[in-house]
Amino acid sequence: MGKLKKNKMVDQCERLQLQSAGITKYVAEVLTGKSQSAVSMASAARELVIQRLSVVRSLCESEEQRLLEQVHGEEERAHQSILTQRVHWAEMLQKLDTIRTSLVDMLTHLDDLQLIQKEQEVFERTEEAEGILDPQESEKLHFNPKCTQSPLLTQLWAAAVLSSFSGTEDVRVDERTVSPFLQLSDDGRTLTFSAKKSKACADGPERFDHWPNALATTCFQSGLHGWVVNVQNSCAYKVGVATGQLPRKGSGSDCRLGHNAFSWVFSRYDRDFCFSHDGQHEALGLLRCPVRLGVLLDLRAQELLFFEPSSGTVLHTHRAPFPAPLFPVFAVADQTISIIC
Known part of the structure; x- marks a missing residue:
């Protein structure tokens, strides 16, 4: 019996010795190899990051130079x-002054018979003056801000803005505005469409009573703002901005997003996408349905931009004078959409 126990202990010691040898070999060979591999791969990863950012930086610098040259060229143009117009109208003023002086001189120094004799000359002078047209407004005299438009700059800018704004814009839906055809989640971020009109919603002046619309609690007076909406579950929605003057009552187009002067929206209906404002609908030929929809509102630049964060694609840009304040606005006629940030 004692010998059996002794043999078991010997076996145990041998197993421990083998286990120790295995661990020693693992530490000496495998972990050392892993460490060297990690150092090598980290070095390669750093080089890749530096290399790729160097390419991006070089591209950005080239684009910056190109755009600044375009701005300078447009300014010079x-x-x-303006200089050409100044010279032209200075000549015309001198010409009109000469004609007027000549006519006044005739009136002052010639009698009626002499004036009749000078009738042809008076006619020619008068016709010459009438040939000088009044100044007309011309786009050539204006600096054209379109010289700064760059798909590359817009794409990089939109991605950077949405990334920097992530979690900072607390956009939530104002429960008082939610249509009775919509249900609002407890966190105020998800809207769900219901074909059956809810009777639980207390009517009020802020609430949309027909179209499935809702306004955010947040309003923007100035500056740059961005937020993202998850739209992958809905085949019928609208996302954009609206003024607080947007009518809320009735089934008319004045309350329908994109069909009035108070709202600017990106909309989807099945496979059709468009940008709508004041009853004007611009079809957007998108190849695939966005999963997330980023909205950028730059009130300083008077620009509204819709962006797909996952692909970095600019879906639409609208440039026009915007009133303030503006509210994020939503409509859902199929399943749900959710504000992410």
Whole structure:
């Protein structure tokens, strides 16, 4: 019996010795190899990051130079047009002054018979003056801000803004505005469409009573703002901005997003996408349905941009004077959409 126990202990010691040897070998060979591999791969990863960012940086610098040259060129063109106009109208003023002086001189120094004899000359002078047209407003005299438009700059800018704004814009739906055809989640971020009109919603002046619309609690007076909406579950929605003057009552187009002067929206209905404002609908030929929809509102630049964060694609840009304040606005006629940030 004692010998059996002794043999078991010997076996146990041998197993421990083998286990120790295995661990020693693992530490000496495998972990050392892993450490060297990690150092090598980290070095390669750093080089890749530096290399790729260097390419991006170089591209950005080239684009910056190109756009700044375009701005300078447009500024020079506008100044040259203005200078040309100044020279032209200075000549016309001198010409009109000469004609007027000549006519006044005739009236002062000639009698009626002499004036009749000078009738042809008076006619020619008068016709010459009438040939000088009044100044007309011209786009050539204006600096054209379109010279700064760049798909590359817009795409990089939109991605950077949405990334920097992640979690900082607390956009939530104002429960008082929610249509009775919509249900609002407890956190105020998800809207769900219901074909059956809810009777639980107390009517009020802020609430949309027909179209499945809702406004956010947040309003923007100035500056740059961005938020993202998850739209992958809905085949019928609208996302954009609206003024607080947007009518809320009735089934007319004045309350329908994108069909009035108070709202600017990106909309989807099945496979059709468009941008709508004041009853004007611009079809957008998107190849695939966005999963997430980023909205950027730059009130300083008077620009509204819709962006797909996952692909970095600019879906639509609208540039026009916007009133303030503006509210994020939503409509859902199929399943749900959710504000992410």
